[in-house]
Amino acid sequence: MSDTAAKTYPPSDAMAKGAHVNAETYTRMYEASVSDPDGFWREQGERVDWIKPFTQVKDVDYTLGNVHINWYADGELNVSANCIDRHLETRGDQTAIIWEPDSPDDEAKHITYKELHANTCKMANTLRDLGVGKGDRVILYLPMIPEAAYAMLACARIGAIHSIVFAGFSPDALAARINGSEAKIVITADEAPRGGRNTALKTNADQALLHCKDTVKCLVVKRTGGQTTWVEGRDYDYNALAAEAATTCEPEVMNAEDPLFILYTSGSTGQPKGVVHTTGGYLVYAAMTHEISFDYHDGDVYWCTADVGWVTGHSYIVYGPLANGATTLMFEGVPTYPDASRFWQVCEKHKVNQFYTAPTALRALMGKGDDFVKSADLSSLKVLGTVGEPINPEAWKWYNEVIGGGRCPIVDTWWQTETGGHLMTPLPGAHAMKPGAAMKPFFGIKPVVLEPTSAEELKGDPAEGVLCITDSWPGQMRTIWGDHERFEKTYFSDYPGYYFTGDGCKRDADGDYWITGRVDDVINVSGHRMGTAEVESALVAHGKVAEAAVVGYPHDIKGQGIYCYVTLMGGEEPSEELRLELRNWVRTEIGPIASPDLIQWAPGLPKTRSGKIMRRILRKIAEDDFGALGDTSTLAEPAVVDDLIENRMNRK
Numbered sequence: 001m002s003d004t005a006a007k008t009y010p011p012s013d014a015m016a017k018g019a020h021v022n023a024e025t026y027t028r029m030y031e032a033s034v035s036d037p038d039g040f041w042r043e044q045g046e047r048v049d050w051i052k053p054f055t056q057v058k059d060v061d062y063t064l065g066n067v068h069i070n071w072y073a074d075g076e077l078n079v080s081a082n083c084i085d086r087h088l089e090t091r092g093d094q095t096a097i098i099w100e101p102d103s104p105d106d107e108a109k110h111i112t113y114k115e116l117h118a119n120t121c122k123m124a125n126t127l128r129d130l131g132v133g134k135g136d137r138v139i140l141y142l143p144m145i146p147e148a149a150y151a152m153l154a155c156a157r158i159g160a161i162h163s164i165v166f167a168g169f170s171p172d173a174l175a176a177r178i179n180g181s182e183a184k185i186v187i188t189a190d191e192a193p194r195g196g197r198n199t200a201l202k203t204n205a206d207q208a209l210l211h212c213k214d215t216v217k218c219l220v221v222k223r224t225g226g227q228t229t230w231v232e233g234r235d236y237d238y239n240a241l242a243a244e245a246a247t248t249c250e251p252e253v254m255n256a257e258d259p260l261f262i263l264y265t266s267g268s269t270g271q272p273k274g275v276v277h278t279t280g281g282y283l284v285y286a287a288m289t290h291e292i293s294f295d296y297h298d299g300d301v302y303w304c305t306a307d308v309g310w311v312t313g314h315s316y317i318v319y320g321p322l323a324n325g326a327t328t329l330m331f332e333g334v335p336t337y338p339d340a341s342r343f344w345q346v347c348e349k350h351k352v353n354q355f356y357t358a359p360t361a362l363r364a365l366m367g368k369g370d371d372f373v374k375s376a377d378l379s380s381l382k383v384l385g386t387v388g389e390p391i392n393p394e395a396w397k398w399y400n401e402v403i404g405g406g407r408c409p410i411v412d413t414w415w416q417t418e419t420g421g422h423l424m425t426p427l428p429g430a431h432a433m434k435p436g437a438a439m440k441p442f443f444g445i446k447p448v449v450l451e452p453t454s455a456e457e458l459k460g461d462p463a464e465g466v467l468c469i470t471d472s473w474p475g476q477m478r479t480i481w482g483d484h485e486r487f488e489k490t491y492f493s494d495y496p497g498y499y500f501t502g503d504g505c506k507r508d509a510d511g512d513y514w515i516t517g518r519v520d521d522v523i524n525v526s527g528h529r530m531g532t533a534e535v536e537s538a539l540v541a542h543g544k545v546a547e548a549a550v551v552g553y554p555h556d557i558k559g560q561g562i563y564c565y566v567t568l569m570g571g572e573e574p575s576e577e578l579r580l581e582l583r584n585w586v587r588t589e590i591g592p593i594a595s596p597d598l599i600q601w602a603p604g605l606p607k608t609r610s611g612k613i614m615r616r617i618l619r620k621i622a623e624d625d626f627g628a629l630g631d632t633s634t635l636a637e638p639a640v641v642d643d644l645i646e647n648r649m650n651r652k
């Protein structure tokens, strides 16, 4: 697919003319960014307002044992002041956030920058009154409501470090994150309405808090008014406190390298790791990529459909857009409620100009037919974007033709929780897009394709191998919370001297990049990143399970589905009831997003003689690719494989 023969889609003349970056400026700026990173990023650092200007730009070392990443390290600033206060004079009455609720029957809210300021200050003062200060950790476990943005910005304002836990995670997962970050307080809501159903968030938080220190407080935002139990002395009613709180709050002076947030994400081994992003470099990079990748112009209405529980929501609903003084839309609901026209109705209602979503949502909506789209006027759309996984050409074509009417460039943005912002994407006014290609590196990004085993840099085109990045960029993560050694080992030890992305990649004959998917044990389910190790450890925590191995397999809508091989304890009999029980078990242990798609009973798992499970083989079986099992000569018991093939689930 990834060859020069693929049809390309150049930007229209009008787009190329009006865009922040065109083909010529891209080449010039890219050259400058890689030949003189210090000079380039010094200039870009001016995108944000500094309380104390930086004099240093970059201080980075990827040498194992000494990995450190610092940007603008002697500068001082406040992120919340950059996202709010500095806009008050020029655009205080402009809408900062459009909030669209779950149900179209409820009213949308338009929150101006002035109101955002007052509400953020109220939240900040409330947190301060509850004893939260600079450097303290605050867990957010919230629906997609404006208070989620207020809480993020309030933490930034007082120098507290937020860690958002997606509202779809279970009480156990929430407890692990509260304890892992040693948080002082959890901000939650009574209930989270989504797709017409309410999730009892406060009840989940109550359960989680049973496993946490009893000093952890809980601040509860009213969303539905649903019943909650109340623990005196631990629980605080946000709405009551906010009514009394002052609407101004002096922003804390933060160093550029003070942590802004921790976001837990899945890795190839063990439990999720707390990715740490800091203040100055992150904000510069989020603001710059938001403006340039989406070609955002003043007055545009921009909508990213992600949840703030994921990094996309951090960088491209809240921090990037608000740093740019944009109008950003925040949607509480789901694409298919009340029906599959919801996204498009919202685009029409709020005259959305830039629309950013995930391929899995597009595939699901594409399957419902075009009538749902045709009911809406989508003429306001200018730029479309995707993120989270490679987009298949059919979905790309549908997005381009049916949603974009053939006139909107599609930015296929490749990046990661760890990278803070886009690392590769075609730019709307600069590049001729190829369906499914991440195309070109963003400014300052130097991608390399390495031969996986020899780590040799593949210089010619085309090339295929693992994707690494030489050199740093301001939005890069700085460490894993509480475990810098794990940080070095995960990202800098397999391919010394490079940042290892965990992704495979092709560079075609034109030198354009195509992401081929993870090369480790991370899977991408409906755009949600998951470690197979997490699902395995949930499964083996069940009393009837002796052993489990989990792999991804191709899934039409989700991109990848979760395929579990389960060996039961001696004496346990496989049954449909047990299958259901295990599925529910994983849902409770981790959350509905980790729900196994297929569970195959495996009397034995393929292992090497030293007892290591050969996942490569299990992956091939799940993919229905029996011809390519590779070398099975090191298996302790080769017959195990025949049994697994014979009983493979989901036969077509």
Ligand code: WTA
Binding pocket: 265, 310, 311, 312, 386, 387, 388, 389, 390, 391, 412, 413, 414, 415, 416, 417, 418, 438, 501, 502, 503, 515, 517, 518, 524, 527, 528, 529
């Ligand atoms: C995958 C999401 C192909 C990739 C921002 C990466 C993509 C992982 C794309 C990070 C894309 C993200 N094309 N693959 N445009 N965007 N990915 O941390 O495998 O949730 O490593 O960050 O998603 O997922 P994460």
